[in-house]
Amino acid sequence: MAKDTCGCGERCVSPLYEELDAFIAARPRGRDALIPVLHKAQALFGYLPAEVQSHVARALDLPVSDVYGVVTFYHYFTMTPRGRHTVNVCLGTACYVRGAKKVVEALCAALKIDMGGTTADRRFSLTSQRCFGACGLAPVIMINGDVHGRVTSKKIAGLLARYT
Amino acid sequence: MKAKPRAYVMVSVDANTVVIGAREVKNRLAAEIGLRGLGDEVRVVETGSFGSVSAGVVAAVMPDGIVYGHLTVGSIARLVEEHFVKGRPVREWILPGEHPLPDPETADARQLQHFGRIVLDNCGRIDPDSIDESIANDGYFALGKALTEMTPAAVIDGVKASCLRGRGGAGFPTGLKWSFCAKEVADIKYVICNADEGEPGTFKDRLIMEGDPHKVIEGMALCGYAIGATQGYIYIRGEYRLSIERMRAAIDAARRHGLLGRKILGSGFDFDIDIKIGAGAYVCGEETALIESMEGKRGLPRVKPPFPAQKGFRGKPTNVNNVETLASVPFIIHHGAEAFRAIGAAGMPGTKVYTILGHIARPGLIEVPTSVTLRDVLEDYAGGMRPGAFKMAQLGGTAGEILAPEMLDVPLNADALAKTGHTLGSGAILFMNESVGVCDFLHACIKFFAHESCGNCNPCRNGMAVLLELTARLKAGKGYPGDVELMEELVMGMKSIAFCPLGQSPAAPVLSALRYFRSEVRAGIDPDAIRPNPEHTLRTLLQLAG
Structure with a gap:
């Protein structure tokens, strides 16, 4: 490993890191900045791998363990890369009583992954959320931000086929 | 022209x-x-x-x-x-x-509800991105009145006299809460608007911010003036993109109009607002966890006391209120505490905003006086059950209590509900028909809590795991004899010793479910099942561990 303490080597000069550094530089430093910076980092990289966390820790002068603690605490942040398409199932109570459980089972079976997993070909990731606030359309799934309401297990295959 | x-x-x-x-x-x-x-x-x-x-x-x-x-x-x-x-x-x-x-001449009672609105009166009527439309509909009138005619103490007295109680779930008197923070002496104080609405099925705060963001800003500024705070923050869930977008635009517009910033409306009062974006953790709805999260840390609840009113954000006196609570304040200051108290029930006057969901004809967002009953909501607003017939309703999100048909005629306010041993919760009503099994539903609620438990304290962390197991057994019809009593004892224990409201939450759905549907829960017990002996299990584990 190089002298570079964050361990990210030459990747630090990638344009994504430059953009992240510019974002950090533009705001007051300090502990308060951590969560906004992580939001930005995840928006840029798609996820928060260890090297990104080290980079953020160094830039904000925080222990890496603190950054890791925050990343693992909040559901929004993820340390695993996502598939090209994210299938997000609402598991709020309104969707639940309207059959979200069957939808999850059908999705897991169709994609051959568990909740939270990513298909081997990185085509789909399957996640769930507590409530989208689209309860009137329950049960609801969201694929890349497109909301599909009143989903049934029969509709799953057709919906997934639209995302290649 | x-x-x-x-x-x-x-x-x-x-x-x-x-x-x-x-x-x-x-x-x-x-x-x-x-x-x-x-x-x-x-x-x-x-x-x-x-x-x-x-x-x-x-x-x-x-x-x-x-x-x-x-x-x-x-x-x-x-x-x-x-x-x-x-x-x-x-x-x-x-x-x-x-x-x-609705036309006031011809409208019936249901339609007239729109005229009785305090919080959502502009929602669906004005362009939320236009500050002029807000001002034309009395927006910022109350702030102007407070800054020119009232002392901060008079604003607090007005809120106290209105008997406004927090709309986030706990129902604490708002005026009293403000007075705690007002009497602290500090170089800076903060107002925080809690918009980390995480209770599944609840999205009223989101629709308030999206429909009339200026009302929230005005409520925060009034609070700031009353308690002597100069900086406000709105803590919004990251998923609420439209709320963030509209609140941002509204804050910018208010700054341009001199309604935020230095010397507001020519008075000596300085106040500004920034937005903090959450990253998804149910426990951050608890006010001290929310403050921790704002400081860039894991959202673990703090030990109280000191309360946020003494040591809150960055160790300074801080007042935290729910979106709906703050949005109710402009009406009180504008029209007076009397006018507010004339609406709804005596012990908890005013209106309450709910999202109504489940097996009903018209799911949606409503604002009703605090005197209406569950039956009023179901028949007049929800359009009745569809499909099926009423079996139960959960009042107040996942941490809410389960109500049976005999509770349909109790008014939905903290006082009337307390008399029957219930609480109001956060502003969601989920109506369920007979297709929903009580054990299955409880298991779904507990699953959510178990997932959201922050792991900080033992009663919550381990209690949830045991509850999850218990409810899973019961819903599969494989409960051990004594499981129902164990569950009851466990949630009561968690209620008394868990560190924050999250760990205390399962008591509400579990105990109310047992109160009304005990026999159905009991049916999940297999009388022949034998509970494994814990000592025996421990011995096996130790042997395995060598």
């Missing part, structure tokens, strides 16, 4: 409709109207929620009072041709029973 338009089309762009293409419909509508040369006559306006969440993209034509539902980009050409060119409303697209602005 431009002529006044003959019609306004109000397209409801809110959290529910934006994801199914409301913006696209609005843009197409504006384009089509322009194409037909009607741009000066018909104005397309983006507005907040009308209250309906199952009618697709909705738009109201004013002053005709016609509401169209299930609009798509494809239906626009015909709509404009028929309604605006030929003057014939398209009957099959009209939503029955929707009246965004």
